Structure formats: C-alpha cells, structure tokens
Amino acid sequence: VLAGGRARCGEDLPLIAMGHAYLAADQPSELSEQRVLGGNQHALPAELFAGADYTALGHLHLAQSPAEGVHxxxxPLPxxxxxxNYNHQVLEVTFAEGKLAGLERIPVPxxxxxIRLPQSSLNDALNAIASLELPASPQEAQPFxxxxxxxxxxxxxxRERILAAIADKPVRLARISTQYQGSGEGLADGRERRRLDELSPTEVxxxxxxxxxxxxxxxxxVASFEEILEQVKESNQ
Known part of the structure; x- marks a missing residue:
C-alpha cells in the first residue's frame, strides 16, 4: 500500500499514512486502555510505516512517538x-517540498x-480532603x-465518611480505589482443612x-456482609 502511495505522490507530495492501531513500542494509558493481543489486532511493528513521510496514528490516549516520523x-481530553497530571495536546504538522518540515505540540486547556490524592490511610485521606482549598464553582465545573x-x-x-468530608467542598467524587496490605495467603493455605459445604457463607x-x-x-x-447475603438470597427466591 505504501509503495503504491509513494508512486502516486512522486517527489512533490508528502506520503502521509494514517492508522488506528497499536505498535509494539507504544505505551497505553493506565486504567483506560489495555493492549490488544488477540485476533487480527496484534501490535504492529513500527517499521511497517518506514516508507511514509509522516504517520498519524490513533487509538492510544497518551501522545507519543514510537518511531521517527510516527506519532x-x-x-485531547482525559x-x-x-x-x-498528563498534559493533553494536538499536533500541528507542516510539510515543505514533499517532506516533513515542522511539528508543533499545542496544549489543550x-x-x-x-484531583488524584496520593495513596494513604483513610485518616490521612480525610485530612488531605479537609486541607483542599478550591474556589467556588458551579457543579459542572467542579474538579473530579x-x-x-x-x-x-x-x-x-x-464511602460514607469520604462523602461527609467533601460535603462542603466544591468537588465531585469520581472514584475510591482501595488496596490492602494483607498476607496474600489463600483460603486453602491454612493447616485446618474443611469441606466448603461444611461452612456457612459467613464462616467462609x-x-x-x-x-x-x-x-x-x-x-x-460482618453485619454488612450478612445484609448483602440476605439481599442476594431474596433476589434468588
């Protein structure tokens, strides 16, 4: 395809390739993207576009250049x-005499x-929320x-305690992510062995x-677990 495009462009026109794909050297955005490794969507080698004067790719959220002339x-928004903490942007590309002449990164307001609080204990997080100083703003403009x-x-x-802490703050709670510092030992790793059907859900x-x-x-x-358990039982009746 690129060879056919080069023949049509000649020397006076730049050959610009566009694609919606993963490249082998790219960097996905945490939480919002996963690499596709199945079917016909395997990561492509960057060398595939070596014959183009410029390659504009889409699919990844973070601006990056996995190879020369490939961007x-x-x-443009998170x-x-x-x-x-990532600065979103668009690219303005200029060409002269069929070749790439300039590339300017234009930040997007x-x-x-x-606001992403550092990982901490609940009390430290509540103190961090209390120390937030934010200007008053309409709800649609309040930070996430x-x-x-x-x-x-x-x-x-x-969740109840965090919602109470932000009640008088001009922010919108978007997510509570929790990680535990546990032993990581599985249920079957203990010395005492009991059949699962010998245990009640609360014992498990x-x-x-x-x-x-x-x-x-x-x-x-435990009370919260048993309340959820009762709701599940009622929904299955």
Missing amino acids: YSGS LSLAEA RAVEM LEVRLLLPKPEARI FRLCYQRQFEGEPEAGL
Missing part, C-alpha cells in the same frame, strides 16, 4: 483518572480539573476527585478475612 497525538486508599484491612463506612467470609488480614473482621463488617 500518536493522543486524546479519558481516565490516571491522566490527571482542560475544562474540568482532576479520586481517593486512593492503602489499608491494612477493610474498614466499614469508608471470616476465614478469607483471617487469611488475608490476620485477624477477626469487625462486627460492623
């Missing part, structure tokens, strides 16, 4: 919270800001907030909790 301009938690074990009423919950967090779950957490 992803990236998404498509995941992981892009909170962000209409709505994104992601709260990232690193906890030794599950805690009850996390307690055992999983003990293996993961090396302790007994709080009464409020």
